[in-house]
Amino acid sequence: DQQVKQNSPSLSVQEGRISILNCDYTNSMFDYFLWYKKYPAEGPTFLISISSIKDKNEDGRFTVFLNKSAKHLSLHIVPSQPGDSAVYFCAASAYSDKLIFGTGTRLQVFP
Amino acid sequence: KAGVTQTPRYLIKTRGQQVTLSCSPISGHRSVSWYQQTPGQGLQFLFEYFSETQRNKGNFPGRFSGRQFSNSRSEMNVSTLELGDSALYLCASSRADRGQTEAFFGQGTRLTVV
Numbered sequence: 001d002q003q004v005k006q007n008s009p010s011l012s013v014q015e016g017r018i019s020i021l022n023c024d025y026t027n028s029m030f031d032y033f034l035w036y037k038k039y040p041a042e043g044p045t046f047l048i049s050i051s052s053i054k055d056k057n058e059d060g061r062f063t064v065f066l067n068k069s070a071k072h073l074s075l076h077i078v079p080s081q082p083g084d085s086a087v088y089f090c091a092a093s094a095y096s097d098k099l100i101f102g103t104g105t106r107l108q109v110f111p
Numbered sequence: 112k113a114g115v116t117q118t119p120r121y122l123i124k125t126r127g128q129q130v131t132l133s134c135s136p137i138s139g140h141r142s143v144s145w146y147q148q149t150p151g152q153g154l155q156f157l158f159e160y161f162s163e164t165q166r167n168k169g170n171f172p173g174r175f176s177g178r179q180f181s182n183s184r185s186e187m188n189v190s191t192l193e194l195g196d197s198a199l200y201l202c203a204s205s206r207a208d209r210g211q212t213e214a215f216f217g218q219g220t221r222l223t224v225v
Contacts (some may be wrong), residue, residue, distance in 0.1 A: 036216075041219075042218055042219075043115070043117075043218045044154070044201070045221050046215065049213055056166045089153065097167065099155050099203075100203070101155075102153055
């Protein structure tokens, strides 16, 4: 039972354009959401998070949007840079519970 | 401030053997979680330890076990290794005893079972 789903295994975006990575969840108890970025042979690196009391959180080029009614969140990267090429994982948790990860989306930013 | 340290980085074992992986969390972090990453499966949660007690457990067989020491360092053990156990094993530590804070990951241990 995949409670956190990233339905796009890969995404290719031109440098300078917007990258939009999507994530859907099924558990209505989730109230905290995170995005991680992972390069090969390294552990995931925390990018940005959002609490369910908000619908948007911004940090530099990265913005996360949360639509609770649709159980959907997205990560926007603007402008995209070649160094953003990595696998992106969304994760969710209910208060005090473990993080549940999606299967990841491989982003490739080309010149 | 040192990050999460996992040792060893790489391991090759044969079927039927057992293996122990080690994780040293960030100083001051009391929660340590373990994840298995395989291609196409994302990060699958194994278990979480907090103050030397297992607080959460994922859906893995009993061959997978762990423990946490008083200094918050954690070990994960896999017995009777199977080929399907080949994966990247990641450890993450976090600060909160309860509540929502991000987890910080180590670089992982790449286990290959032959």
